[in-house]
Amino acid sequence: MVRPFSLFDARAISRIKLTDASECLSVATHNRWWRVVVAVLGISGSVYLASAQQNDQSGETLDVLQVRPNFYMIAGAGGNIAIQIGSDGVVVVDSGSAEMTDTVLGAIKKLSSRPIRYIINTSADADHVGGNAKMAAAGQSFFKPGGIAPGDTSVSTAINNGGGASIVATENVFTRMSEPSGTQAPYPTIGWPTESFGRKQKVLYLNDEGIQILAQPTAHTDGDSFVLFRRSDVVVTGDIFDIDRFPVIALEQGGSIQGEIDALNRLMEVTIPVLPMPWRPGGTLLVPGHGRICEQAELVEYRDMVTIIRDRIQAMIKRGKTLEQVKAADPAQGYARRYGAESGRSTTNMFVEALYKSLTEKH
Amino acid sequence: MRTHRLPILVAAVALSLVGRNRLFAQSSSAKAAAPIDLTGYWVSIVSEDWRWRMVTPAKGDYASVPITAEAKRVADTWDPAKDEAAGEQCRSYGAAGIMRVPGRLHITWQDDNTLKVETDVGMQTRLLHFGSWKTPKEAKPTWQGESAAEWEIAGEAARRRGVVARSLKVVTTHMRPGYLRKNGVPYSADAVLTEYWDLYKEKNGDQWLVVTTLVDDPRYLQLQWVTSPNFKMEPDGAKWDPTPCSAKW
Amino acid sequence: MMTKAGLIGLVLLILVGMLIVVPARAQIDLSGDWVAREHEDWQDRTPGPEAVDYSGLPLSAEGRARALSYSASSLSMPERQCLYYPPHYVVIGPQGLKIWSESDPVTGAVLAWKINAFLDRDTVTIWMDGRPHPSKNAVHSFGGFTTGVWEGTTLTTYTTHMKEGYIRRNGVVASDQTTLTMHFSRHGNTLTVTALIDDPVYLTQPHILSRSWQLDPTANMAIVPAPCVPEAELPGLKGEGAVPHYLPGENPFVNEVTRMYHLPVEVVLGGAEALYPEFRKKLKDMYVAPPACVRYCCGWGGPPGTTGRGLNCFLDGTGRLWP
Numbered sequence: 001m002v003r004p005f006s007l008f009d010a011r012a013i014s015r016i017k018l019t020d021a022s023e024c025l026s027v028a029t030h031n032r033w034w035r036v037v038v039a040v041l042g043i044s045g046s047v048y049l050a051s052a053q054q055n056d057q058s059g060e061t062l063d064v065l066q067v068r069p070n071f072y073m074i075a076g077a078g079g080n081i082a083i084q085i086g087s088d089g090v091v092v093v094d095s096g097s098a099e100m101t102d103t104v105l106g107a108i109k110k111l112s113s114r115p116i117r118y119i120i121n122t123s124a125d126a127d128h129v130g131g132n133a134k135m136a137a138a139g140q141s142f143f144k145p146g147g148i149a150p151g152d153t154s155v156s157t158a159i160n161n162g163g164g165a166s167i168v169a170t171e172n173v174f175t176r177m178s179e180p181s182g183t184q185a186p187y188p189t190i191g192w193p194t195e196s197f198g199r200k201q202k203v204l205y206l207n208d209e210g211i212q213i214l215a216q217p218t219a220h221t222d223g224d225s226f227v228l229f230r231r232s233d234v235v236v237t238g239d240i241f242d243i244d245r246f247p248v249i250a251l252e253q254g255g256s257i258q259g260e261i262d263a264l265n266r267l268m269e270v271t272i273p274v275l276p277m278p279w280r281p282g283g284t285l286l287v288p289g290h291g292r293i294c295e296q297a298e299l300v301e302y303r304d305m306v307t308i309i310r311d312r313i314q315a316m317i318k319r320g321k322t323l324e325q326v327k328a329a330d331p332a333q334g335y336a337r338r339y340g341a342e343s344g345r346s347t348t349n350m351f352v353e354a355l356y357k358s359l360t361e362k363h
Numbered sequence: 364m365r366t367h368r369l370p371i372l373v374a375a376v377a378l379s380l381v382g383r384n385r386l387f388a389q390s391s392s393a394k395a396a397a398p399i400d401l402t403g404y405w406v407s408i409v410s411e412d413w414r415w416r417m418v419t420p421a422k423g424d425y426a427s428v429p430i431t432a433e434a435k436r437v438a439d440t441w442d443p444a445k446d447e448a449a450g451e452q453c454r455s456y457g458a459a460g461i462m463r464v465p466g467r468l469h470i471t472w473q474d475d476n477t478l479k480v481e482t483d484v485g486m487q488t489r490l491l492h493f494g495s496w497k498t499p500k501e502a503k504p505t506w507q508g509e510s511a512a513e514w515e516i517a518g519e520a521a522r523r524r525g526v527v528a529r530s531l532k533v534v535t536t537h538m539r540p541g542y543l544r545k546n547g548v549p550y551s552a553d554a555v556l557t558e559y560w561d562l563y564k565e566k567n568g569d570q571w572l573v574v575t576t577l578v579d580d581p582r583y584l585q586l587q588w589v590t591s592p593n594f595k596m597e598p599d600g601a602k603w604d605p606t607p608c609s610a611k612w
Numbered sequence: 613m614m615t616k617a618g619l620i621g622l623v624l625l626i627l628v629g630m631l632i633v634v635p636a637r638a639q640i641d642l643s644g645d646w647v648a649r650e651h652e653d654w655q656d657r658t659p660g661p662e663a664v665d666y667s668g669l670p671l672s673a674e675g676r677a678r679a680l681s682y683s684a685s686s687l688s689m690p691e692r693q694c695l696y697y698p699p700h701y702v703v704i705g706p707q708g709l710k711i712w713s714e715s716d717p718v719t720g721a722v723l724a725w726k727i728n729a730f731l732d733r734d735t736v737t738i739w740m741d742g743r744p745h746p747s748k749n750a751v752h753s754f755g756g757f758t759t760g761v762w763e764g765t766t767l768t769t770y771t772t773h774m775k776e777g778y779i780r781r782n783g784v785v786a787s788d789q790t791t792l793t794m795h796f797s798r799h800g801n802t803l804t805v806t807a808l809i810d811d812p813v814y815l816t817q818p819h820i821l822s823r824s825w826q827l828d829p830t831a832n833m834a835i836v837p838a839p840c841v842p843e844a845e846l847p848g849l850k851g852e853g854a855v856p857h858y859l860p861g862e863n864p865f866v867n868e869v870t871r872m873y874h875l876p877v878e879v880v881l882g883g884a885e886a887l888y889p890e891f892r893k894k895l896k897d898m899y900v901a902p903p904a905c906v907r908y909c910c911g912w913g914g915p916p917g918t919t920g921r922g923l924n925c926f927l928d929g930t931g932r933l934w935p
Binding site (some may be wrong): 429604 | 639640649650651652653667668766799802804806818820822823826879886888890895896901902904905909
C-alpha cells in the first residue's frame with residue numbers, strides 16, 4: 001500500500017479533526033437523542049483514525065510525491081523513481097531495486113491506468129535498474145513485432161522487447177547489464193536497454209513534452225545520464241546528484257571526479273531558479289538519485305561541496321601527500337557529518353580515496 | 364432524581380477549574396494565582412552580545428545602546444578603579460543591568476506575594492512585590508530599586524474564551540544610578556525599568572526564561588532600550604557560585 | 613425524557629465546554645508593521661560580524677570547519693547572488709517584520725499568519741489549521757514549512773523543510789536538517805520573538821536568540837521582497853564552476869578578533885562551553901580589555917533618522933565617521 005501525498009495539497013490529510021465540542025458532549029446522559037449524536041461523532045472519528053492506521057499497518061515503505069501535475073517521484077524503492085504520466089502512457093526514469101518492483105508497480109497503477117511505455121535508466125546501478133525486467137514485462141511497447149503495417153518487418157523484436165516497455169540508456173549501461181564475453185548476464189534480457197545510445201543525447205517526445213536524455217561521461221560512472229523533462233521542468237539526475245551522501249565515484253566503472261564536477265555544472269546550466277522574482281513559486285525541480293526533491297539552490301550547495309573537497313585533496317597532492325596522509329588530514333571536514341558515513345556501501349573514506357585516485361590517476 | 368446529580372456535580376467541579384484568570388483577582392495570593400512557575404535555578408545562556416557581556420568591553424564601546432550625547436560624555440569618563448575606591452563596584456549589577464550579567468538566578472517565593480530573585484554574580488537580591496504594594500515614601504534608591512509585579516492578564520474577551528496569559532510584568536523605579544554595561548554606559552536615577560518575564564517549555568524538556576527588558580531614561584537614552592536576556596532552567600543549585608561585585612571584572 | 617435537573621446539568625456542561633474550548637481565532641493580534649530594535653547584536657545584524665567571529669555560537673567541530681572555509685567572495689557567484697536566507701533570518705537579520713493573517717472566508721478562523729518585510733528572505737507562513745508537516749522527501753523551500761499553536765497568549769511555531777543557510781553572515785551555516793522553534797510574545801506594542809535553532813549537523817545544542825520589535829503603524833513595510841538580477845561581477849566568477857573558499861588552516865582572518873578585541877581565539881572559534889557564566893573564570897586571567905573602542909562604537913538600530921543622532925563617535929579605518 002502506498003500513501004499518495006501531494007505537494008499541492010498538504011491539507012489533504014488534516015481535513016477531519018475531532019473537535020473539542022464533541023469531547024464536551026460525550027457525557028453520561030440518559031437522553032437517547034444525545035446518545036445517538038455522541039455515537040455518530042465517535043464512529044466518524046474512529047473511522048478516520050482507522051483509515052490512517054490501516055495505511056500504517058500495511059507496512060508501507062514507499063513515499064509517493066507529486067512533483068508536477070503529471071509528474072511523480074517514488075522514494076523508498078532503492079534509488080528514486082520518477083514517473084511521468086499522460087495519454088501516451090507512463091514514462092519511468094529508473095526502476096528501483098528488484099525486490100520492490102511489485103510494490104512500485106502497484107503504486108504506478110494508482111497514478112495511471114495507462115501502460116508503462118518507456119523506462120529510462122540513468123546508470124547501471126542495481127538500485128536503479130533492478131526493477132527493469134519486471135517493469136518492462138508489465139509494460140507495453142509502442143512497437144508491434146514486425147512493424148505497424150501487416151508484413152512490415154521494420155521493427156525488430158529487440159526494439160519491441162517482446163511486447164514489453166522500451167528501455168533507454170547509454171551504451172555503457174547496456175554493456176554492463178548484458179552478457180559480457182560469455183559469463184552469466186547480471187540481468188535478464190527483457191531488462192536490457194532496447195534503445196542504447198552513444199551520442200551526447202537521445203530525445204523523445206511523449207505526453208506532450210520533449211524529453212532529453214543527456215549523457216554525462218565519466219561522472220559517477222562512464223554510463224551516466226540525466227533526464228530533462230522540458231515542459232514539466234523536472235530533471236531526473238540519477239546518482240550524479242545524491243542529496244543524501246557524497247557522490248559515489250565508481251572508478252572501476254569509469255567514473256571520475258572531474259567528470260562528476262562537470263556533470264554537476266552541466267546540471268546547473270539546465271536548472272532554472274525563479275528569477276528575477278525569487279519569492280514566487282516555481283523553478284526547475286530536480287529528482288536526485290536518492291533523497292528529497294530539490295531545487296537549484298541544493299544543487300549549488302552540493303556542487304560547491306564536491307568542488308571544495310576536490311580542491312582540498314588536490315592541494316595536498318600538490319604538496320606530495322600520500323593517500324594515508326590525505327585521509328588523516330580529514331579533507332571532508334565540514335561536510336562529513338551531513339553527507340558522509342562511517343560504514344555501509346558508501347563511506348567518507350571511500351569518497352576521499354576515490355577522489356585521490358581519480359586525481360592521481362592511480363586506479 | 365439521584366441519577367441527575369452527576370452532571371450538575373461534574374459541571375460544578377469543571378466551573379471551579381475554568382476561568383482561572385478571573386480567579387486571580389479573587390485569589391488570596393500571587394503565589395496561588397501564578398499561571399507560570401518561575402521558581403528554581405536559572406543560568407544565563409550568553410548567545411547574544413557575547414563580547415559586551417562575558418568580558419568588559421573597551422572604553423568607548425557603546426554599540427547597540429541608543430545613548431544620548433550626555434550619556435556618552437559620562438561614559439567616556441568611566442574609571443573602574445575610581446568606582447572600586449568609592450565603593451561603587453556594584454554599579455553594573457543594578458536592576459537595569461543585572462539580568463544581562465552572565466550568572467545564575469535563584470527564584471523563590473519570599474512570601475505569598477513577594478517573588479525573590481537572587482543572583483550569584485554580584486550577590487544581589489531583587490524583591491518583586493505583588494498586589495497592592497506601593498513604594499514606601501521614605502524609600503531611598505538602591506541598586507535593585509523597588510519593583511512592582513503583576514501577572515500579565517489577558518483581556519476580557521480573551522479571558523472569556525479561556526485564554527490564560529503566562530507572563531510576569533515588573534516595573535522597577537527608585538534605582539541608584541548604575542551601568543547598563545560594565546564599561547560605564549550609564550543609567551540615571553530617573554530610569555524606569557519595565558520587564559516581561561516569559562516562560563517557554565520545549566519538546567525536549569528544556570525550559571527557558573526570557574526577560575524582555577525595556578529601559579526608559581530621559582537623560583541618558585534617546586529612546587527606550589529593548590533587550591531580552593535568556594535563561595535556561597537547571598535541575599538544582601549545584602553550580603550556584605556567589606561572587607561579589609567587581610568594577611573591573 | 614430528561615428531567616429539569618438533568619437539563620440544568622447539561623446546560624452547565626455546555627457552558628463549561630464553551631469556556632474550555634479555544635476556538636481557532638487568534639489568541640492575540642500579531643498583525644502590523646514591527647520595527648526592529650537592534651539593541652542586541654547590532655553589529656552582527658546591520659554592518660555585519662567580523663570575518664571570523666563565532667563567539668556565542670554552540671558550534672560543533674563540523675560547524676567550525678565549515679565556517680572557516682567560507683569566503684565572502686562566494687557571494688559574488690552569480691548562482692548565489694539571489695539565494696534567500698532561511699526563516700531563522702527573522703532573528704538574525706536587521707529588518708522589521710510585517711505580520712498579517714489569512715482567514716477562512718466562511719468561519720473567519722485564522723488559517724495562517726504570515727511574516728515578511730525582508731529584502732532577502734521569503735515569506736514565512738505559519739499554518740494554524742493543524743495540517744501535518746510534509747514528507748521528508750518533499751522539497752525544502754526558502755520559506756520552510758511552519759505550523760503554529762497558541763500557548764496562552766504566546767504563538768509557538770515549528771519550522772521544518774528549510775534550505776541550508778547562514779545563521780551568521782560571516783559563513784556560519786545551519787544545515788538543511790535544521791528545525792526552528794519560535795515563540796512570539798506580544799506585550800503591548802513590543803513583540804519579542806525567541807528562536808531556538810536546532811541543527812544536529814553544525815551545532816552541539818539549540819542556539820537561542822531572542823529579539824524585540826515595536827509596533828509602528830507609519831512604517832509602511834513592503835509585503836514582498838525586492839527583485840534580484842544576478843550577473844558576473846568578478847573575473848573568474850562567471851557561474852562556470854569556480855567556488856571561492858579557504859583551504860583548511862588558511863583562513864587569513866582567524867586572529868583578527870583577537871587582535872582588535874583581545875578575545876582568546878578559542879572564544880572566537882565558537883563552542884557551547886563559552887556560553888555559560890563559569891567560562892568567565894577561564895577568561896579572567898586571559899583577557900585584558902582593549903584600551904579603546906576601535907570599530908562600530910556607537911551604532912544601533914532604531915526609528916529612521918535617530919541612529920547616532922548628535923553623536924560624534926570616531927573615524928573608522930576608511931576615514932569615515934562611524935556613528
